[in-house]
Amino acid sequence: xxxxxxxAPIKIRADLAAAHTRAWERIGRxxxxxxxxxxxxxxxxxxxxxxxxxxxxRIEALSPAxxxxxxxxxxxxxxxxxxxVHRVRNDPGRLSERWFRGLIAAGLSEEQYVETxxxxxxxxxxxxxxxxxxxxxxxxxxxxxxxxxxxRPAGAKLGGAWLPWLEPAGLTEQxxxxxxxxxxxxxxxxxxxxxxxxxxxxxxxxSHQYQGPLEMRDFSREYxxxxxxxxxxxxxxxxxxxxCLY
Amino acid sequence: xxxxxxxxxxxxxxxxxxxTGAVQDDGGVPHGRLLVEFAEAVLGEDEGALAxxxxxxxKAIGPTGLADAAGVVGLFNAIDRxxxxxxxxxxxxxxxxxxxxxxxxxLDRFSVAARR
Numbered sequence: 001x002x003x004x005x006x007x008a009p010i011k012i013r014a015d016l017a018a019a020h021t022r023a024w025e026r027i028g029r030x031x032x033x034x035x036x037x038x039x040x041x042x043x044x045x046x047x048x049x050x051x052x053x054x055x056x057x058r059i060e061a062l063s064p065a066x067x068x069x070x071x072x073x074x075x076x077x078x079x080x081x082x083x084x085v086h087r088v089r090n091d092p093g094r095l096s097e098r099w100f101r102g103l104i105a106a107g108l109s110e111e112q113y114v115e116t117x118x119x120x121x122x123x124x125x126x127x128x129x130x131x132x133x134x135x136x137x138x139x140x141x142x143x144x145x146x147x148x149x150x151x152r153p154a155g156a157k158l159g160g161a162w163l164p165w166l167e168p169a170g171l172t173e174q175x176x177x178x179x180x181x182x183x184x185x186x187x188x189x190x191x192x193x194x195x196x197x198x199x200x201x202x203x204x205x206x207s208h209q210y211q212g213p214l215e216m217r218d219f220s221r222e223y224x225x226x227x228x229x230x231x232x233x234x235x236x237x238x239x240x241x242x243x244c245l246y
Numbered sequence: 247x248x249x250x251x252x253x254x255x256x257x258x259x260x261x262x263x264x265x266t267g268a269v270q271d272d273g274g275v276p277h278g279r280l281l282v283e284f285a286e287a288v289l290g291e292d293e294g295a296l297a298x299x300x301x302x303x304x305k306a307i308g309p310t311g312l313a314d315a316a317g318v319v320g321l322f323n324a325i326d327r328x329x330x331x332x333x334x335x336x337x338x339x340x341x342x343x344x345x346x347x348x349x350x351x352x353l354d355r356f357s358v359a360a361r362r
Contacts, residue, residue, distance in 0.1 A: 010309050016317060084331075092330040100333065117331045125324035132288040132316030134300060162333035184337075188325060191332040206325065209317040225310040226318075229260060229275045234318045237285045240266050244326035245354065246336055 010133050019208035020138070023122050023201055028141030032151050032195050033111045034119075036143035041076040042085060042116055043140050046123040048074050049089040059091050065099070080108040081116055088120045093243030100162050110163050111152055111194055118198035125205055156194050166193035178203075180213040188246065210235070277306045281315060288319045 004021050005012040027043050030036050049055065052072040058064035064087070073082045080103050087095060104110060127137050155170025166175060168185050175196040179185035192198045210216070211231065215223045224231065239246070261273035267286065272278035280303045287299035304312040335341075 010313055012313055088327050088331045092327045095330050095333075097333055100331075114332075117328060121324040121328050124327060125320045127320070128288060128323040129316045129320030131296070132284070132300070132319050133313060134297070160335045187334040187337055188329055191328050191334045202324075202328070206321060209321040224314045226281075226307060226314050227276070229258070230277065230281055230307075230315070231318050233260075233273070233275045233278055234281050234285050234315055235322045237267065237282050238289065238319055238322040239326050241286065241289050242323065242326040242330075244330055246326070246329035246334060 004138060005135075008133075008135055010135070013208075016208045019204050020126055023126065023205055024138060024141050026201050027119060027122060029144045030146035030148050031115050032149050032197055033109065033115045035148055036146060038077070039115075039119055040140055040143045041074070042081065042119040043123045045074055045077055045082060045085045046089050046120045047127065047137065047140075048072075049086045052086055052090065055086050055090040064091055064094055078108075080106050081112070084108070084113060084116045085120055088117055089124065097162050114163060114192050114195045115198055118192050118195065118202055121202060122205065125209060129209065151197075152194065153196055159190065160187065161191055163191075164194055165190040166196065183213060186213075277303070280306050284315060285319050288316070289323065 004024065005017045027039050028036050029039075031039055034042065049071075054067065054069040054071050057069070058067045061067045071079075071082050071086050073086075077085070084103060087099070100113070103113065130137055151174075153166055153170070153172065153175055155172065155175075156164040156166050157170070159165045159167065166178070167190070168179050171178070175193075178193060178196050178199045179189055189199060189203065192202065206212075211223055216228075219228055222228065226234075258274055260275055260278075261271075263273065267282060270279065273282075275281070280299070284299040284303045287296040290296065300312065303315060307315070
C-alpha cells in the first residue's frame with residue numbers, strides 16, 4: 001500500500017501513504033453519482049484549473065460574478081461541473097449560496113455537487129502536500145468500469161448548510177461509522193454527508209494527514225513529529241490565507 | 247481555536263496574531279515564524295521562496311517534521327474548500343468560544359453570512 005511514495009526523497013509515514021493509496025484508488029472507482037472516468041476527469045480538471053485565464057480575471061475582480069467567459073478546461077466534463085471545479089479550486093473564499101443555487105437550478109444535482117467538491121478536496125489535499133515537499137504530483141489513477149450507485153441517504157435533510165446533511169440520529173446501518181463515537185459530529189463532518197462514502201474517504205485522509213478527532217483534542221501527548229500548537233498554527237494560517245472562517 | 251486550547255493546556259500564551267501573518271516572530275510557538283512562512287510559501291506561487299522556506303523548516307524541525315507540516319498545510323488547504331463550498335456555519339459553541347479573537351483579528355469578514 002505504501003508504494004505510492006516508495007521512491008520519494010523524503011520519508012512519508014506508512015499510514016499516511018496507505019491513506020493516500022486508498023483515496024487514489026477510490027477516485028478511479030465508480031462513486032455514488034459519477035462513474036470512474038468522470039471522477040478521474042474531475043481530478044484532472046482540478047489540476048488543470050490553476051492555469052485558467054477566466055479564473056485569473058475573476059480572482060482579480062471585485063466580484064467574480066462580474067466577469068463572464070468560458071473556462072480553459074480539458075473539455076471532458078459538463079460546463080456546470082467545470083465551473084464547480086474551477087471555483088472551488090481557485091477562489092473558494094468567495095463562493096456564495098446564490099452561486100450554488102444557480103448551479104442546482106441549471107441542472108447539476110446536489111449529490112453530484114457534493115461528490116465533485118469531495119474529489120477536488122481529495123486532490124488538493126494530496127497535491128498541496130506534494131508541493132510542500134517538492135515532490136512530483138502523483139499520477140492519477142486509471143478509471144475502473146462500472147456505474148455509480150445513485151445512493152442517497154434517506155435521512156438527509158436541510159440543516160445549517162446550503163445542502164441537506166445527515167444528523168447522527170438520522171444514520172442508517174449503511175451510513176454507520178461516518179461520524180466519530182462519543183462526541184458530537186462537527187459541521188465539517190456533516191458537510192458532505194449527502195454522499196456518505198465521500199465523508200468516509202475524506203476523513204480517512206484527515207485522520208492521517210492531520211489528526212483523528214480524539215487525537216486533535218488530546219493535548220496530553222503528541223501524535224506527530226510536530227506539536228499540537230505547531231499543527232494548529234499551520235492550520236489556522238492556511239485557513240486565514242484561504243479566507244475561511246471555519 | 248485548538249491553538250488557544252493547546253496553549254491553555256500547557257499554560258502558554260500564544261500570540262494569535264500569528265494566524266494573520268501580522269507578527270514577525272514565533273508567536274510563542276516553537277519555530278512558529280518558519281511554520282507560517284512555509285504555509286504562506288506553499289500556498290503562494292514563488293518557487294524560490296518555497297524552496298527557501300522548505301529548507302529552513304527542514305533544518306529546524308527535521309525532514310519528518312517537515313513531512314507532517316506539509317501534510318497539515320495540504321489538508322487544511324482542502325478542508326477549507328469543503329467548508330466554503332457547502333456553506334456550513336461555525337457551531338454555536340465554537341462561535342462563542344472564538345468570538346473575542348475573531349473580532350480582534352477581523353476574521354468575521356470571512357463568515358458564511360458575509361458571502362450570501
